[in-house]
Amino acid sequence: MRITTVGLDADDTLWHNETIFRLTQDRLRGLMAGHAPATVLDAKLAEVEARNLRLDGYGVKGFTLSMIETAMELTGNAPPGRLIADILAAGREMLQEPVEPLPGVEHALAELSQHYRLVLITKGDLLHQEQKLAASGLGDLFAAVEIVSEKDAATYVRVFDRHGTGAAEAVMCGNSMRSDILPALEAGCWGAYVPYSITWAHELADPPADHPRCTELPSISGLPAWVRGLG
Amino acid sequence: MRITTVGLDADDTLWHNETIFRLTQDRLRGLMAGHAPATVLDAKLAEVEARNLRLDGYGVKGFTLSMIETAMELTGNAPPGRLIADILAAGREMLQEPVEPLPGVEHALAELSQHYRLVLITKGDLLHQEQKLAASGLGDLFAAVEIVSEKDAATYVRVFDRHGTGAAEAVMCGNSMRSDILPALEAGCWGAYVPYSITWAHELADPPADHPRCTELPSISGLPAWVRGLG
Numbered sequence: 365m366r367i368t369t370v371g372l373d374a375d376d377t378l379w380h381n382e383t384i385f386r387l388t389q390d391r392l393r394g395l396m397a398g399h400a401p402a403t404v405l406d407a408k409l410a411e412v413e414a415r416n417l418r419l420d421g422y423g424v425k426g427f428t429l430s431m432i433e434t435a436m437e438l439t440g441n442a443p444p445g446r447l448i449a450d451i452l453a454a455g456r457e458m459l460q461e462p463v464e465p466l467p468g469v470e471h472a473l474a475e476l477s478q479h480y481r482l483v484l485i486t487k488g489d490l491l492h493q494e495q496k497l498a499a500s501g502l503g504d505l506f507a508a509v510e511i512v513s514e515k516d517a518a519t520y521v522r523v524f525d526r527h528g529t530g531a532a533e534a535v536m537c538g539n540s541m542r543s544d545i546l547p548a549l550e551a552g553c554w555g556a557y558v559p560y561s562i563t564w565a566h567e568l569a570d571p572p573a574d575h576p577r578c579t580e581l582p583s584i585s586g587l588p589a590w591v592r593g594l595g
Numbered sequence: 596m597r598i599t600t601v602g603l604d605a606d607d608t609l610w611h612n613e614t615i616f617r618l619t620q621d622r623l624r625g626l627m628a629g630h631a632p633a634t635v636l637d638a639k640l641a642e643v644e645a646r647n648l649r650l651d652g653y654g655v656k657g658f659t660l661s662m663i664e665t666a667m668e669l670t671g672n673a674p675p676g677r678l679i680a681d682i683l684a685a686g687r688e689m690l691q692e693p694v695e696p697l698p699g700v701e702h703a704l705a706e707l708s709q710h711y712r713l714v715l716i717t718k719g720d721l722l723h724q725e726q727k728l729a730a731s732g733l734g735d736l737f738a739a740v741e742i743v744s745e746k747d748a749a750t751y752v753r754v755f756d757r758h759g760t761g762a763a764e765a766v767m768c769g770n771s772m773r774s775d776i777l778p779a780l781e782a783g784c785w786g787a788y789v790p791y792s793i794t795w796a797h798e799l800a801d802p803p804a805d806h807p808r809c810t811e812l813p814s815i816s817g818l819p820a821w822v823r824g825l826g
């Protein structure tokens with residue numbers, strides 16, 4: 365089995381992301397404390413996000429719009445004082461969070477990049493993802509970057525045709541079973557699932573039972589050895 | 596001179612865009628009528644947009660966030676009743692506007708696509724641009740689509756290397772002198788400037804004086820003949 369290309373998810377695979385969303389949601393709970401208990405806020409926000417996902421896609425700007433919409437609904441369209449301004453500010457801060465690679469990432473990518481073509485494959489806001497990659501200092505390790513609106517099997521076929529030697533000779537590594545692993549396996553790739561401590565409900569899915577081309581690794585540090593072992 | 600590839604801008608080159616932003620801004624003026632005269636609103640919105648462009652990039656979601664921020668500032672953080680909800684709704688409607696090709700576009704692209712590789716090159720929100728292309732019915736005419744966060748000379752070099760035979764054998768056509776024409780000329784492309792009736796202030800720039808690789812066409816209908824004439 366020849367492997368030529370390794371695709372890597374970005375958010376929560378290379379650097380923290382979901383944690384920043386959760387911390388911002390905690391902040392929204394605080395701002396809304398006089399209007400709704402945390403459980404009501406969480407449920408309403410999840411409902412608004414799900415409704416908006418089709419039009420907004422993934423990323424901080426859509427999340428900020430959904431937080432504002434949630435606040436309007438839960439205050440009966442009478443948001444007090446600085447509430448909306450505070451939500452806007454929280455969204456802006458998310459866009460300016462420092463980006464630090466997760467433990468083991470730099471070492472694993474440096475090793476992999478000596479033998480394989482690395483391709484970053486991520487959803488989210490185009491500009492923000494480019495800025496995060498630049499801020500991470502990891503940009504030079506990647507042969508290509510694909511920021512996509514949806515991760516399905518067709519996406520992986522297209523990306524690995526374009527930037528590699530096809531899906532069958534590619535490994536996809538990421539923290540989302542639903543977005544990174546299952547559709548990549550369907551496309552014919554190998555899959556390396558590296559869970560993050562928390563996962564957005566939207567990204568949850570059951571792992572495949574005993575799939576011959578799939579593994580779960582406790583850390584990205586194990587990825588180079590696993591990929592090498594396939595060859 | 597051999598031309599193999601034709602790059603086309605999307606917004607206001609293939610379909611209306613700026614008009615939709617202007618109509619929404621008119622609507623915001625109406626919503627804000629009790630708080631600020633139109634000239635004050637326009638100036639504040641332009642200021643907020645310019646400030647946010649670096650983080651938000653181009654597109655409807657960033658514009659919606661800037662409208663909300665403007666409303667907050669001009670109401671002294673006391674937005675009345677449904678104001679913010681109405682702005683959110685106006686932004687949502689922008690994302691759902693029907694997409695209709697501008698006059699002459701379908702015919703010109705159908706003709707060009709028989710002889711050249713067509714590449715769509717556009718800024719804006721990734722998902723929204725993909726949705727607009729799908730809704731336009733023009734998707735099948737393009738060999739490739741590149742949604743980019745910035746249009747500079749390096750962008751055109753990269754895109755025409757990837758999807759064509761290099762910038763020197765490519766024509767770039769668009770309505771923005773600043774984003775579509777000047778950087779494409781700098782990259783070594785030919786440039787076909789097709790003005791739209793209105794242009795966002797941010798996209799304005801002086802045309803080059805007597806550039807040997809640049810033309811201005813009154814309509815995209817003239818593009819196939821001009822490109823053929825280069826060969």
